[in-house]
Amino acid sequence: MVLCGGKFAFPALQLLAYEKFICAIGIGKSNASIVDALERESEENNFGFKSFPDKKSIIEMRAWIETVQPDYIFCISFPFLLPENVLSYGKGKFINFHPGPLPQYRGPMPIFEVLKNQETQTAICAHFMNSKFDQGNIIFNDPVAIQKTDTYGKLSIKLSERLAHITLNTANMLQFASHIPNQIQDETLAYYYEKPELADTYINWKHMTADEIISLINACNPWNNGADTTLQEKRIKIISARLLNKPHNNQTGTIVSITDTLNIACKDNEQIAVEILSTDAGIMTASQFEEQILTNFP
Incomplete structure (x- = not known):
């Protein structure tokens, strides 16, 4: 049985x-x-x-x-x-x-x-x-x-x-x-892990390295529709991202640039390149997210 x-x-x-x-x-x-x-x-x-x-x-x-x-x-x-x-x-x-x-x-x-x-x-x-x-x-x-x-x-x-x-x-x-x-x-x-809550799926830009952030994003895809975070004062979920081997001088958790990816500063002087994300307006690419920013979507 x-x-x-x-x-x-x-x-x-x-x-x-x-x-x-x-x-x-x-x-x-x-x-x-x-x-x-x-x-x-x-x-x-x-x-x-x-x-x-x-x-x-x-x-x-x-x-x-x-x-x-x-x-x-x-x-x-x-x-x-x-x-x-x-x-x-x-x-x-x-x-x-x-x-x-x-x-x-x-x-x-x-x-x-x-x-x-x-x-x-x-x-x-x-x-x-x-x-x-x-x-x-x-x-x-x-x-x-x-x-x-x-x-x-x-x-x-x-x-x-x-x-x-x-x-x-x-x-x-x-x-x-x-x-x-x-x-x-x-x-x-032994260790028992409870079912993940928001605190477990949320990206803490100040304390997490780029590798830790990408691992969390992968761990949340697809069951949580991505890892939770706040960007441009908007709640979003990052569905897919990769490490971008490029240093930065920006504040942690801010957008460094937008090319074909959304490049975000991490605490270890690394950047992650966000490929796909989810917002209240829907699932989108970095370029589509940039258009939303430029048009000041609600």
Whole structure:
């Protein structure tokens, strides 16, 4: 059985279904189109299917699992914590696949955090589940390299595709192994990141270097429609930017020049070249933003 939260799990679901490992799919809170698509696929393939749209609906899960009788339950971005009465279906039967290394990157959005923190490597962590988020015994951390140009969207796709093969390998392992090696998480390395808020996505020009700013922009693209900031006394979001190897004598956080990019001064005497940004007037290029400035858009 697979409990999931949305399209991040689709490649894994497709591969596990192709290899005939799936008996049922449960979907947590998600948009209607994803729920409908999974329900249709489940009906066509004779899988069990159930939607769990909110925390309250989890009370129905144990009875459903008892009906389906799966050997193991895989969780992939399932949004709700499973209570003890569900987990007691079987010790060692619930395995979560966390899209970040554990225990260092606990929390709902590790992809954002590893990019913001300028990590060069992340991981998909397979771990047994307990009644606390991301704290069960680790089976393995499978490393995944992060490229400088990776955005939240690019890294999500990379991890989603890698996850498909990891879940298949895990299913094969479970089929033949009598014991799955695992280890307790090292709490001295543990950190839990809450879901990002405005303070986490906001560019602090006075304290952040150019590299840190670009990393934040990439970490916010596309889920937050870019990194938040204020420019020309207007609230905007920067969607895409790159490092411009050109020193400046301007005040940090001000526009140095506008060419085909919007070039902004950073505290380390570097500039970032903004390629695409979002304003109240819409998503635009640097040149279009300059036109807006010249016409004094409200």
